[in-house]
Structure formats: structure tokens, C-alpha cells
Amino acid sequence: MEIGPFIKLNRIEQGMTQEDLADGIVSMSYLSKIENQRTTASAEVTSLLCTRLGVELDNERNVTINDKCKEWYKLLFEFNDRDKIVSAYNEIQELINKTHSSSSALFEIYKVRYFSLLGESDQALKQINTLKEISSTFDNSHQFYWYKFRGNYNSMNGDFNQAMRMYKLAEEKIVNTDLNEEDKADLKYTIAVTHSKLRNTLEAIDYAEAALHTFMRKYNFIRCAECHIILGISYRRIRMYDKSIKNHNLAKHLGELNNNKQIIQLANQNLGYVHSTKGNKEGAIYNYNEVVKDPEVDLTARLAAATSLIKEYYMIDHFDKVREMIDKGFYLLADKEDNELYKLYYYIIYTYHYALEADDEKFEFLVIDEFIPFLKKHKDYGNLVVYNSMLGNHYEQIKRYKDAAYYYQQTNLAYENLTTI
Numbered sequence: 001m002e003i004g005p006f007i008k009l010n011r012i013e014q015g016m017t018q019e020d021l022a023d024g025i026v027s028m029s030y031l032s033k034i035e036n037q038r039t040t041a042s043a044e045v046t047s048l049l050c051t052r053l054g055v056e057l058d059n060e061r062n063v064t065i066n067d068k069c070k071e072w073y074k075l076l077f078e079f080n081d082r083d084k085i086v087s088a089y090n091e092i093q094e095l096i097n098k099t100h101s102s103s104s105a106l107f108e109i110y111k112v113r114y115f116s117l118l119g120e121s122d123q124a125l126k127q128i129n130t131l132k133e134i135s136s137t138f139d140n141s142h143q144f145y146w147y148k149f150r151g152n153y154n155s156m157n158g159d160f161n162q163a164m165r166m167y168k169l170a171e172e173k174i175v176n177t178d179l180n181e182e183d184k185a186d187l188k189y190t191i192a193v194t195h196s197k198l199r200n201t202l203e204a205i206d207y208a209e210a211a212l213h214t215f216m217r218k219y220n221f222i223r224c225a226e227c228h229i230i231l232g233i234s235y236r237r238i239r240m241y242d243k244s245i246k247n248h249n250l251a252k253h254l255g256e257l258n259n260n261k262q263i264i265q266l267a268n269q270n271l272g273y274v275h276s277t278k279g280n281k282e283g284a285i286y287n288y289n290e291v292v293k294d295p296e297v298d299l300t301a302r303l304a305a306a307t308s309l310i311k312e313y314y315m316i317d318h319f320d321k322v323r324e325m326i327d328k329g330f331y332l333l334a335d336k337e338d339n340e341l342y343k344l345y346y347y348i349i350y351t352y353h354y355a356l357e358a359d360d361e362k363f364e365f366l367v368i369d370e371f372i373p374f375l376k377k378h379k380d381y382g383n384l385v386v387y388n389s390m391l392g393n394h395y396e397q398i399k400r401y402k403d404a405a406y407y408y409q410q411t412n413l414a415y416e417n418l419t420t421i
Contacts, residue, residue, distance in 0.1 A: 003046055005137040006104050008035035010053045012133055021052060037137055055098060065095050069103040069110075076113055077186060089114060105134075105142050112149035116156045119341060124153045144173040148187060151194075158378055160197045167191050182223075185214035189223065192230050199418070204234045225254040225263045229270060236274050244274050265291040265301050272308055285312050292328065303332050303345040310352050311386075319356060326353050344383075347371040351387065360398070367391055384414035 011021050022031040025048045026041075033039040034049075041049070072088045096104055108131060115124035128150060138146055151166030167190060174184055192207035212227035232247035248267045255263030268290040275283030291297060291305035306329045313321040329349040336342050351371060354363035367387055375384045392407035 002037060002137065003041070004034045004037045005134040007046075007049055007053065009104070009108060009130070009134055010055060011035075012130055014053065016053075021049060025049060025052070065092065065099065065107075066103045068092050068095070069107050073106075073110060076110065076117060082118065085114070085117070105138065106145065109138075109142060109145045109149060113145075113152055116149065116152045119156070121153070121157060124156070128153060140173050140177045141179070144170050144177050144179065146170075147173070148190070151190070155194060155197070160194050164191070164194050164198065167194060181214050182218055182220065185211045185218075185223070188214075189227060189230070192227070196230055196233055199237070201234045201237050204230060208234070221254045222258055222260060222263060225251040225258075225260075225267070228254070229263075229266055232267075232270055232274070236270075236277060241274060241278055245271065248274065261294060261296045262298065262301070265294055265297045265305075269301060269305055269308070272305070276308070276312060281312055281316055285309065288312065292325075299332060299336075300341070303329065303342060306332060307345050307348040310348065314352055314355075322352060322356055326356070343374065344378075344380075347374060351390070355390070355394070360394075363394070364391075379417075381414045381418035385411055385418060388414055 007021075011018070018028045018031050018035075022028045025031075026034070026045055030039070031049075034041045034045075068088070069092060072085075072092055075085050075088060092107060096107060108127070111127045112124050112131070115121075115127060131146070135143075135146060147166045147170035151163040151170065154160070154163035154166060167187065170187055171191070174187070188207045189211035192204045192211060195201075195204035195207060208227045208230040212224055212231070215221075215223040215227060228247040228251035232244045232251065235241070235244035235247060248271045252264055252267035252271075255261070255267060268287045272284045272287035272291075275281075275287060288305045288309045292302055292309065294302070306325050310322055310325045310329065313319070313325060326349055329345065333342060333346060333349065337346050347366065347370065351363065351367055354366060368391070371387060372384065372391075375387065388407045388411040392404045392411060395401070395404035395407060
């Protein structure tokens with residue numbers, strides 16, 4: 001980062017006004033020109049401004065920061081534990097707080113990715129708003145990551161259309177940016193995932209295959225596995241089940257070769273979806289159980305598998321198994337019921353719990369007043385089909401035919417939205 005934008009960023013982050021920083025050193029108008037790169041300050045003025053900000057100009061420490069930043073950037077795109085990522089971040093932040101570094105701009109941009117990865121939406125948004133103050137000074141490389149990580153933030157918050165706009169702006173920067181092949185492939189993979197979220201199935205296949213070709217050449221088998229999973233999901237949606245199963249099995253095999261439990265069980269979860277869609281309940285139940293019983297898999301994956309098993313067992317009237325999985329779900333959700341990340345699973349588990357206990361009042365209140373509005377807010381048309389239909393069936397069984405007809409109509413509307421995304 002050039003010294004002017006660096007000074008501006010540090011001033012903003014420290015809550016200092018231009019008047020606070022300029023007082024006794026330069027005029028406010030001259031400081032503004034320095035910060036916005038309309039003039040070049042003398043070494044003496046730069047030193048005085050940095051001293052007031054508590055920042056040193058140290059070339060040797062700058063080299064150390066650059067090396068540590070490169071290592072940290074890799075961590076954000078690999079399967080690493082949270083503690084390792086946070087520890088590396090804190091170490092770099094402490095160094096950068098004291099030293100002007102050429103890595104400062106990229107580090108600040110990567111913070112958007114970092115906060116998004118940790119699920120800290122408010123911090124990610126705060127960082128985006130801070131960086132808007134200096135974004136006009138970004139070069140093509142910085143702009144690539146700036147748009148890409150803003151897309152990550154939008155995606156995290158479920159705004160996939162805005163995420164796609166950001167990713168496309170990043171894609172436009174590739175031509176004039178000296179990026180390595182894996183960075184380009186990662187953007188293609190990310191665009192494939194976003195197309196998948198938007199149900200643009202053919203586009204998802206195109207981008208996933210493009211990313212896969214690069215990762216294969218680089219022998220990055222975990223990233224290959226991730227591409228195979230997107231391809232498997234896409235082929236399932238267009239009912240090419242054999243291709244879907246083949247891609248998920250390839251992903252699973254690559255996960256086994258690398259002893260990566262997250263990839264293995266993500267493949268199992270999606271194989272469960274394929275078998276369920278085909279009507280192969282036994283195959284679906286087998287794959288979902290593989291995920292649920294693996295304690296090394298992250299909580300979200302185990303909850304997704306547990307709730308999938310609840311649905312499968314409920315549809316074939318294995319109510320003892322439904323209760324067993326509901327209890328498993330309660331156990332997994334312990335102390336996390338108010339966490340927005342797990343709200344979907346909370347609603348699914350309690351919906352089937354009340355349905356199984358024939359507690360009509362609680363069932364209707366939960367699904368109508370809480371669950372369906374939640375699904376509408378998140379535009380989750382797939383689950384709207386399932387739970388509007390469940391309500392329609394519930395009212396039909398208790399002979400409230402007018403209510404049943406209304407929710408069957410809502411099922412059809414949700415299905416139309418799903419097929420036209």
C-alpha cells in the first residue's frame with residue numbers, strides 16, 4: 001500500500017480526524033492531498049505523521065510481514081482449524097499496527113474474507129465500509145480481491161445475486177492482473193458455487209469444469225473434490241443421476257486419499273440426496289448415517305444429515321428411528337438453538353417433534369408463524385415446498401379442507417419459484 005492511503009486507513013481505524021493528525025505538522029488540505037495521492041509528502045512529513053499514528057517505517061520488518069501474510073492467505077483457502085487462522089491473523093495485525101508494509105492493502109482486503117470465513121458478518125461489513133474510503137487507490141490486483149471478498153460477504157448473507165455481480169467484476173480484472181492459475185481457478189469455483197445457489201445449473205457445470213481442469217493440472221486433489229461435488233449437485237438437478245453419483249464418488253475417493261473427513265462426509269451427504277431423489281431410501285439412509293456417526297465432521301454437516309434422516313424415516317413411518325434422530329438433533333443443538341447459523345435445523349427438528357407428538361397447536365404455530373416466514377426470508381423454495389405440503393397434509397388429515405387447499409396452493413407457488421430461479 002502506498003504511504004498516503006496507508007496513513008488514511010490508519011487514521012480512520014484509530015478514530016482520528018484529519019485535524020487531529022495534521023495539527024502542528026501540515027494543513028488539513030495538504031494532509032487530504034497526501035492521503036488521496038494528489039501529492040507526495042517529504043520524508044520528514046511522512047515520518048512525523050507516522051510517528052503520531054504510532055507506526056514505524058522499517059524495511060526489514062516489512063519483509064517479515066510480507067512472508068507471514070502469504071502464509072496466512074493460504075490458510076484462508078485450505079482446511080485449517082480456526083485457532084491457527086486466528087493466531088496467524090493476530091500476529092500479523094500486531095506487526096502491521098507498528099509498521100508501514102507493502103502488504104497492508106492486501107492484508108486489509110483479506111480481512112473481509114477472514115471475517116466472512118469466521119461467520120462474523122458485522123465485522124466483515126465494517127471492514128468493507130472502512131476500505132471504501134481508500135478503494136479508489138487499489139490497483140488491478142487489489143481490486144480483484146476487493147470484489148471477490150465482497151462477493152464472499154454477500155454470499156455469506158444469502159444475497160447470491162449481489163455476490164455474483166461482485167464475482168463478475170473480479171473476473172473482469174483477471175486479464176490485467178498477474179494472478180497465479182489457482183487464484184483464477186478458485187474464482188471460477190466460487191462462481192460455480194454461486195450459480196448452483198441461484199439454480200443456474202448449466203453455468204455451474206461450465207465453471208466447475210473449468211476450475212477442475214486447473215486443479216487437476218496442479219494436483220490439488222481437495223479442490224478437485226470440491227469441484228466434483230458441485231458437478232454432482234448440478235447433474236442431480238438435471239436428473240443425470242449416474243453422472244451425479246460418479247462425481248460424488250470421485251470426490252469421496254479423493255477425500256479418502258487425503259484423509260479429509262469433511263470432503264468424505266460432504267460427498268456422503270450429497271449421495272444421500274441423490275438416492276433420496278431417486279426413491280432409494282435404503283441408499284439415502286446409509287449415506288446420511290455415515291455422516292451423523294462421524295464425530296470428526298463439523299456440526300453443520302452432522303445436523304444436515306440428522307435432519308435428512310428425520311425426513312427419510314418419517315416418510316417410511318419408522319417413527320422409532322424418527323424419535324432417535326430427533327433426540328440426536330436435540331443433543332447436537334445443545335446451547336446453540338439461538339444461533340442463526342443453525343436456525344434451519346432447529347425448525348426442522350422441532351417441526352417433526354411436534355408432528356410426531358401430535359401437538360397440533362405447537363406444530364401449527366411453529367411452522368406457520370416462524371418456520372415458513374424464515375424460509376421465505378431466505379428464499380428457500382425447496383424447503384417451502386416440503387413444509388407447505390406437510391401443512392396441507394396435516395390439515396387434510398384433520399378435515400380442515402379449506403386450510404389444506406391453501407397450503408397445497410402455497411406448495412405449488414413455491415415449486416414454481418424453485419423451477420424458475
